Amino acid sequence: MAIDDLLAVLADGEFHSGEALGEQLGVSRAAVWKQLKKLEQLGVTLHSVKGRGYRLPDTLVLLDEERISAALDPSVRRQLTSIQRSLILESTNATAMAESLRGDRHGCLYLAEQQTAGRGRRGRPWISPFGRNLYFSLCWTFSGGAAALEGLSLLVGLAVSQGLADMGIEDVQLKWPNDLLRQRRKLAGILLEMSGDASGQCQVVIGVGINVAMSKETAAAIDQPWCDLSDRAVPVDRNQLLAAVLNRLLPGLQRFSREGFEPFRAAWMARDAFAGESVVLSTPRHQIEGRCLGVDRSGALLLQTEQGQQAFHGGEVSLRGAP
Template sequence: MSDVSPRTERLLTLLADGQWHSGEELGAALGVSRAAISKQLKQLAAVELPLESVVGRGYRLKTPLDLLSKERVVAAMQPDAAALLKDFALHTQLASTNALLMEQQRQGQIHAQLCVAEQQSAGRGRRGRVWHSPFAQNLYFSLGWHFQSGIAAIEGLSLAVGVALCEALADIGINQPRLKWPNDVLAEGKKLAGVLIELAGDADGECSVVLGIGMNVAMQAGQDIDQPWTSLSALGSRCDRSTVLAALLDRLLPLMDSYEALGFKYYQQRWNSLNAFAGTHVQLLSPSQTVNGLMLGVDNDGALLLECDAQARRFIGGELSLRPGRAQTKHAGA
């Protein structure tokens, strides 16, 4: 599943401290020759890590790595949340954590399953957008879950997930995270995290959900991203990524476990209290029209409510995009 060999993964662990390591030292640790180490080091290009080499000193990464650790994640989690997790797979590099779990869903292996990657080569955001995934800087993970009552019973789930993410961020000291309908987490008006949910199954019977989350933890400037963004480190957080992931899972796993019983109505008021655009004029874009209105919040199904021409109108997700806007309604196209 990974584009990086197990030996290269071990080499990354040795180099993660950002200190100088001689070829002899690395070879002895991995049980290979110095020449073999040189070949392994070339594989680091696959994860786009800048490596320095100096004769007489050896090799080091230009920037130390905060590698994820399954053991540290589980140890940092609340016991009740950790008990809900049935499988935890950590990969060095994947095309997409969501894609992997969707494939495993087709094979019947899905419930309470966590898939995490240090890097994604084909990460996706909402509406098929690319999710930038530099190595060991952010969090890229997916949860697979079985639900028994059909797709209708999990309406609004992605919005409830946003609430859980904001509350987890508050748990680790991030001030005033906010939600942008339907699936973005903002901080200081900039994107911090996104949610992508994929479904398979029956409208009224058993269905499977893959919940994908990307969160900027320590992303460096220079990424080609077409919207304002921020990261936990830019917001002043000093938590390592394993601690952040544990905090997120402490909120997300109980949500997934209880959502069929509680539904979105349990989260509606909390979502509205975190609404980034509450009481402001917004612009809602779709392939066929642009609607301007006053943000009223969301209803108990998670639908967006806008006041347009003195009337409340209801909008559900799909190909809709929310932006700051003006209090008028206009139609563009058919």
């Protein structure tokens, strides 16, 4: 019996006795008990009531390759080489990077219910509780080397925001270079990692994390203002959300490969969280204050500073509103 099998039964949110679980799954009560303990070790909350059995506190819908595929546009589905879902990974990006070093993994999608070592930009941890949020990484091959990737993180952020809008979540803004915000709090982040020829064909792992229904206990470890989608009147189905994002992202990547970031610039700036505002840009060596003027055709941040208009590209930088 796999944990997936046990979760599939408990996912209805109803009480199930150990005996009933054993009968339904064809195993002993001792085997059921061991798997229940594994769930607790994963951080999955279980309610146990003597005489009634065990239940999940909320209805749990796991990521499902078939449900995701069924919700994809046919043209998008054809572009995906594979969808590989895991219960637990150190990180989807690390798995995708390891796979891409073994050969071309263009169009391969990696999902996880939980990450034990999820990463954000600048080496920060990405809090990744089990079955609560969305963590995925997509391998995509580009020609033209690193120079052809300018603005890629902005395109990905735009596509994610458009997918969210297609799900009725329209109050999402973009923070340069790769964060998504709601009410100035972080909803999602993007991490890009490249392998291959820096001046020729290369593979990029596009990692995305979206907070869907973060538990308060887990969220205590987050060291910055954050938000999720738990305020929605109808709970967000992660399978539908992932499909909506992919339906925007893959066509966007195809066009980006041909035309670069410039065709997406106006749409990105329409969602710019700091448009026209005073901001502080921090680099490893300096802090630069200025007024945000959006981005140029390559995706570089434009600031009006005391020295005039300046353009800043991605890297080890951080942007925040001025005090």
